[in-house]
Amino acid sequence: MPKTYQFAVIGYGPAFNMGPHHINSVLANEGFEFAGVCDVSEERLAAAKETYPEVQTFTDADAMLDALDLDLCIVITPHNTHAPLALKCLERGVSVVTEKPMAITTDEVVAMIEAAEANDAMLSTFHNRRWDADFVVLRDLVKAGTIGKVFRVEAGFNNYREPRDWWRSDKTVSGGAIYDWGAHFTDWILNIVDGKVMHVSGFQAKNPAWSKYTNEDHSEYTAVFDSGCVATLTISSLSAINRPKWTVRGEKGSIVAEGDAFKITRIDDEGRAWTTHVRYDSVQSDWHAYYRNVCAHLRDGEPLIITGESAARVICVLDCANQSALDGGAPKIPQYR
Numbered sequence: 001m002p003k004t005y006q007f008a009v010i011g012y013g014p015a016f017n018m019g020p021h022h023i024n025s026v027l028a029n030e031g032f033e034f035a036g037v038c039d040v041s042e043e044r045l046a047a048a049k050e051t052y053p054e055v056q057t058f059t060d061a062d063a064m065l066d067a068l069d070l071d072l073c074i075v076i077t078p079h080n081t082h083a084p085l086a087l088k089c090l091e092r093g094v095s096v097v098t099e100k101p102m103a104i105t106t107d108e109v110v111a112m113i114e115a116a117e118a119n120d121a122m123l124s125t126f127h128n129r130r131w132d133a134d135f136v137v138l139r140d141l142v143k144a145g146t147i148g149k150v151f152r153v154e155a156g157f158n159n160y161r162e163p164r165d166w167w168r169s170d171k172t173v174s175g176g177a178i179y180d181w182g183a184h185f186t187d188w189i190l191n192i193v194d195g196k197v198m199h200v201s202g203f204q205a206k207n208p209a210w211s212k213y214t215n216e217d218h219s220e221y222t223a224v225f226d227s228g229c230v231a232t233l234t235i236s237s238l239s240a241i242n243r244p245k246w247t248v249r250g251e252k253g254s255i256v257a258e259g260d261a262f263k264i265t266r267i268d269d270e271g272r273a274w275t276t277h278v279r280y281d282s283v284q285s286d287w288h289a290y291y292r293n294v295c296a297h298l299r300d301g302e303p304l305i306i307t308g309e310s311a312a313r314v315i316c317v318l319d320c321a322n323q324s325a326l327d328g329g330a331p332k333i334p335q336y337r
Helices: 015-027 042-051 061-067 079-090 106-118 133-143 181-192 289-300 308-326
Strands: 005-010 032-038 056-058 072-075 095-098 123-125 150-158 197-205 218-225 230-236 246-250 253-258 261-267 273-279
Touching: 005 015, 005 061, 005 289, 015 032, 015 042, 015 072, 015 289, 032 061, 042 056, 056 061, 061 079, 072 079, 079 095, 079 106, 095 106, 106 123, 106 308, 123 308, 133 181, 133 246, 133 253, 133 261, 150 181, 181 230, 181 308, 197 308, 218 308
Parallel strands: 005 032, 005 072, 032 056, 072 095, 095 123, 150 230
Antiparallel strands: 150 246, 197 218, 218 230, 246 253, 253 261, 261 273
16 A cells, blocks of 8 residues: 655744645645644644644644644744754654754754654755746746856845734844845855855844844845856835846846846847846746755655755855944855855
């Protein structure tokens, strides 16, 4: 008989309906059975039981791991709990998917990778936005050499408004403003820029009038790669001037995000500029591709796309950005480069 893989989730919180999103995405794959859900809230456990009547519920992760013979556990909790909960699972030989970001510090991701290797368990992070339509189009344009060798990337979100006051705004829990969307952007940057990250410099700013939370209002970093490319990411709620989500410069042209398209300017051999627009609104984002790969990896041995090491690179860059900002912008060298 084919093996049935038992999986569970730790965290069934209401934010973005992520609990059911993970669960249903796994259940779309043959051979996987939803066995357990752990949450500190009885109300949320009751909601899970209503949607998935056969699932067993727990308020303690250790109790769930003792009671169930799990193959996979998905951690869907605040950022600062990812590492300790993942380690509980990995040390028992249970494979782990964490929500993004993988963790907060370099020390945490190193410990997670070592635990996964020591116990022959899979470790991955839910970088589902690797399959976002706009990123897929941008990645393919860059990899095709549309603008030649890329030497400069500028990316991020800029606006001017007081951020929402909740756990994601508490730096001790979230890791800082750059750990939210910045985790997605960093994963994207690391997948369109060739080479290793040589060093990272960070800068942060806070509006003293917005004192309800401890995250920064403006956070940015600059990463220098051994390929010669320099990438800057800015996540700002303190920017009265907007910027394109993406500006990518290459030796033969540039790519700039404009609405639902990328404006591509190419320079021919005679020095003439040619401009075209490539739309991505007709391309379908495919977030379920993440779990199709994870399940195929566990079930069939298919190569894992989002490895623990690739997710750890993201955290090392973000951690270096935080540490550099605290150190006056002094460059920091990431452990996973």
